[in-house]
Amino acid sequence: MNNYTVILNNLVKYFGRRLVFNNINHRFDSGNIYGIAGPNGSGKSTIVKIIANLISPTKGKVVHLDGEKEINYERLHNYIGFVSPYLFLYDEFTAYENLIYFSKIRGVKFNEAYADFLLSEFNLYKRRDDVIRGYSSGMKQRLKFIFALIHNPQLVILDEPTSNLDAPGKEKVYEIIAKNRNEKLFIIASNEESDLELCGEIINLENYKNSGN
């Protein structure tokens, strides 16, 4: 089993003068599923973006450890898979072209067999050569899961993972998470009860709103 750890050290985030959350300290270890909950505007997307190194915290630090070794942020993107409603793929390319370009730009070998497997799992194999401009929002959401998993990341961050998905799509997502829960570290930011039911531990951001924390 891979040993991947994310440590949040005194994380504070302000947008202008508005406090989003204050003084979050937490440790996430692989082999677990963690949930981040809170009402709309509580900072769920903000904290997962900070964990994925997409935005900086106002104060504090996020440390990613692969075993005992701290991962350099220049290489961090290869350890992370990310799914969110505000993530967009290149809609002038086909699903397959997107996946090939993502692998090549990441500098990893494109695993055709694994790509075909994931496309079949998410029921997109027959549409793999269609430009994704013509995909429905549910199909695009399923493709985002393939984008997040194609490079076999150790940390998978799911921000509202089941938005736009129908019942079979949601079931497939839960099945994939359950299948990989022992090998990867999952962090799920969501308001959906069914999403949060998967999590062993849930952080409620409402508990980190006090500036005196």
Added chain:
Amino acid sequence: MKAYHLFKKDWESELRTRYALNALSMFILVTISVIMFSIGSEKITEYLTGGLLWVVIFFSAMSGLSRAFVSEEERGTTLTLHLIASPSTIFSGKLLYNLILVFLMNFAITFLFMILFESFIIKNLLLFLIAFLLGNVGIAVSSTIIAAIISKASSKGTLYPVLSFPILLPLILVLLELTKFAMDGNSVVESMTEILVLVSYDVIMTTASYLLFDFIWKE
């Protein structure tokens, strides 16, 4: 190689959408047509033609080169890029894309000037080629980092020329001088000071851009 694949993705995307290529081609054709109509049958001096060449190049760069980052921001794919590549790979890939675009654009503009303007006569072709090469690199590097800065702003259209003007002005002034020397037939050795200024500009802009890009790229 990662940067090359990012460039390839951008180039393939451009060939499918043709946004920058169409904008640049139309801008070049319209600008040169307007200059020709305004000149009419008047004879203009060699120096003025050389100046007009760099004016057209400067404004063409304004119209097309910002697309490298602005298109990612407009399509919402900036986050995707963050998740697949390191900042240095992204900057290198975008720079390569803008370099190819600048060279294509400037070859086309220079070729049109050569066939359309009688007074565009270069006596020292080697000196002009050196200036052309170093100038294109300078324009591409500056435009790429400015495009990265403005892609985060809300008023992208107005900010690009405003930011570009002070950054590209020293470069354009030296290029105007070197084009004048090439038209006069001055040797490369005689123009060494200006060439070294161009080399310095390119090195400083490239180094500063790589150092600054991390801060610009991450919100």
